Amino acid sequence: MKTTTPGKALITGASSGIGAIYADRLARRGHDLILVARNEQRLSEVAQRIRETTGRNVSIVAADLGKHADLARVEAILRADKDIDTLVNNAGFGAVAPLLEADIERMEQMIGLNVTALTRLVYAAAPGFVERGRGNIINIASVVAISPELLNGVYGATKAYVLALSHSLQHELSGKGVRVQAVLPGATATEFWDIAGSAHENLPAEWVMRADDMVDAALVGFDQGEVVTIPPLQDGGEWTAYEAARQAMSGHLTLATPAARYLQPAGTRA
Structure with a gap:
């Protein structure tokens, strides 16, 4: 890829x-930022810290991407701001409860955020990226995308969707100047585990990666041109x-x- 001045990066779940x-790493790479999350106070603190340490322009959008009106506001930003060249789809949540013990209403909310919101943001960003001939879409998936038995089945299914969508997007858009990367973290030391229902401190220490190590590894994978990056x-x-x-x-x-193994007439097996 030819070297260009970084544009703005819009990052969800950025608080x-x-x-x-x-947000910190992309600012250090020269991107101005648009940070999206529900918690406005924490978002403001992150933004101020990055402004002070990097000198980049950082704006914030307090939005709950599980709510249609808030999601529509972020979609509108992606469509209207032609300086945006990077979308990091990080917002999402998981669960550790077995399928039969999980609350179906919570599972539906998970699908809404992990699948529907991510998809709508991709659809808002991608046409402009293609029109301008440059853009990056980084989708944060999980190792459960390829190992769904590890955690809650619905969570695994949502992340398998993210991986499949990323493969398809790369196939469709790579010739149009758009890079797509799916990042598959393993267990990472974040608040994800508290929300999912089990603190990461309950896991063996040798399983749990520091969040900064995970992101730094993912960005090395991006620089190396990987479509799928699995830091652990x-x-x-x-x-x-x-x-x-x-x-x-x-x-x-x-x-x-049909394959030969399916050609035996029904009812003929012992």
Whole structure:
């Protein structure tokens, strides 16, 4: 990619944790920022700290992306502000309760934020990025996208959606100047776990990555051109083999004839 002056980065879930660290790191890379989160006071504190340490312009938008009117306000910003060249879809929440013990209303809220809001923000940003011939979409998924047995099944399903959408977006938009990256963190030391129902202190210490280490690794993966970045995966060859097998199998998924193992007439098995 040719070198260009960074534009604005819009980051959701930016009042703490991963989102706040992305805000700091992107500001240090030269981006002005638009920070989005529900908690206006904490958002203001993050913004002021970044202004003081980096000198970048930082604006804030207090919005609950689970509410249609608030989500529409952020969509409008993405459509109208042509200086935005980076969208970090970080807002979301999870759950650790088994499927049969989970509150369905809470699960629906999770789908609304992790899937619907993320999708609408992508749709708001991508056309402008394509029109301007440059843009970056960073979607924060999770390792449960490929290992859904680890936590709540609905949470895993929402993150599998994020991964699949990111693959599709990269396939469709990479030739139009738009970069797409899906980041799959493992257990990370953030407030995510408190909201999900179990503090990260309850996990083995060797499982839990510091949030700044996670973001720094994800940005190295972005710089290296990765479409999917998994900061805790020590052997990158495992992902390469997994992805190669997926792509190889994808060429065998459409055929007019059922596979031979399905051709035995019904009712003939012992």
